[in-house]
Amino acid sequence: MNRCQPDLIDQIRSASRLMVRELGFMQPRLAASSYPPSSVHTLVELGERGSLTAGELVELLGLEKSSVSRMVRKLIEAGEIEEFANADDARSKVLRLTAQGTNTLGEIEVFARRQVGNALGLLSGEQQQAVSQGIEHYGDALRVHRLGGEPSTQQRFSLVRGYRPGVIGRIAEMHAHYYAKHAEFGQPFESLVAADMAQLMGRLANPRNEVWAVLDSGRIVGSIAIDGEGENGEAILRCFILDPSAQGHGLGKRLLSEAISFCDEHRFSAVRLWTFKGLDVARKLYEDAGFVLETEQEGQQWGKLVVEQCFVRQGK
Template identity: 65%
Template sequence: MIVFYKVRAVIDSDLINHVRSASRLMVRELGFMQATLAATDYPPSSVHTIVELGNRESLTAVELVALLGLEKSSVSRMVRKLIEAGEIEEVTNEQDARSKKLQLTDQGRQTLCAVDAFATQRVGAAMAHLTEVQQQTVSEGLGHYAVALRTQRLGTQTPAATLEIARGYRPGIIGRMVQMHASYYARYVNFGQPFESLVATDMAELMGRLDNPRNQVWAALDGERIVGSIAIDGEGEGGGAVLRCFILDDSARGKGAGKRLLAEAIKFCDEWGFGETRLWTFKGLEAARKLYEDVGFTLEQEHEAEQWGGKITGQWFVRPGPGKALA
């Protein structure tokens, strides 16, 4: 199957507007528009401070400023009020005698327990309206989005998370391969329902033949979520193989997942000694073409055709097997 490999995705304006709208709704529903938060008498910044001090045991005022992203004067006033209220206290900083550390008092820990109980109930009740798959999507998506917001604010780039490459069928892989193909190509080349239906049929048919050891599939995993795939159909004509199902989710691009998936597939082909490995794609996918050529594929033929709602130039790439390569 074809792949349109792109390092940096174009962010659609409708997507941005949807995220903004959802963010505003979350702010309202979580109570951040109110003067107090989480069934306490404190504003959101104070509640956030109590929670973070509970998670970290202690923080200096400087660390708290950096964590909250607030002005030093605002944090100083908030800290003073929480000390006066008996929620936090200053203790000696053993690493730096010039500064003090802030930590929760016994009262503060009781307040933290009440905040945690309130938040757990609210989040749990809301998540109960979602399926298990939706719950996982919300958890992973919010985590990625929160890190991206912090990266943008600080002007730094966080290290790319290492993705796992897993071999073999796993529940949900057919649906995810179809979804990734359909979503990506609808955005970038306007392929619609006929393309999605074809991908669904092809993926289901191939997965039904994995009992033949000459066929195999690999998935790139971010935790338990499938964010990339590639497959080898080892029942091609003349004893050859066909590389198929190569696709990455936008969240997996730029992390080396494409190269790793391709390397696993090529290693599999060489171990089986296929006479050749072929793949079909179309002209214009230069980043993908470089990946293919880097592992030994060469363009064999191309032709123009009307397909999936537009005119494309189809291309066949071929990579000789290890025996032919040495001949």
């Protein structure tokens, strides 16, 4: 274990107390909701993970079993979550959000993202990345101290925002490999993606345009971008891709959530994206995020005949 200077420990403790106060955790209700922090965290975790057992919530939240049981019962009675039989263990029930709970979570997410986004907006891009990575490592270390095991975040993924060296080339490379395998696209497609991304990266000075990347030990392994200069006040979702090494970790959902929240904050009239028929995993992510298939037609602008699809999510 690395030794830490006493003054650094005191600085982090002071900063932690300040964050707890400023984020509202000292209040009886959190994130402009009617629920205490533990209930809000439960809704957020269920939204992120899809479903959990009460036992998993006990470990995840670090609360007593009796406290979790009372909280879960209140959320069920309030119509926010529901329980159903656990196919893997008949002795326990699985919890998930109801339609009402999904709506409540949406309101919590909008509030929380605005709160954090406004604060981060006061920092430079370098400071924002330092905050993101520092909090991730610190939180993971606290979890390890409580539960045991080894820190994981140093080997895990981080999400960064804005241009960074290599992002244009990596976006083109990931698209080229993925679509060569799944749609037999070749050089025309890769060249078009590279040109489009270079053009979009040149317009990031406009605050209505943005790009996010997933990093794995500093290497770009995923991306998504919003082109906020579409027609009729619309935004265009672009370059949504994950390297195979980054799949299966919920990163696609996280990237899409970041982009959608950005669009909601900027109040675009709609968000539009183009894709191809047959990419069922991506389509489910789009539909879960509120996108609806508007049109589909055959096209070969990518160098091969495919069924192109246009999905649209109306603005909030």
